[in-house]
Amino acid sequence: MKGITWEEAFCGEGNNCFRLGTDAEGNAYIAVAGREDVYLTDSREALATMIRDIKAGKADHLL
Structure with missing residues (x-):
């Protein structure tokens, strides 16, 4: 976790909370x-793309 700056947690219903971070x-x-201490990592652009896609409804079938 050294060098990772974590944002405040995002929480959904039922306390499903996750955090985003960057280095x-x-x-x-x-x-x-x-x-x-257990995280997934990728480029900032990949994270931005994922967030845009979620906002566009491309992951709604997972809900």
Whole structure:
């Protein structure tokens, strides 16, 4: 987790909380709140694309 700056947690219904983070090298991170030591990582652009796609409804079939 060294060098990762975590945002405040985003929580859905039933306390499904996750956090987004970034580092100085251009990487983005996603973790379950409270488990930031276990995360997924990719580029900031990949994270931005995923967020845009979710907002556009491309993941609604997963709900």
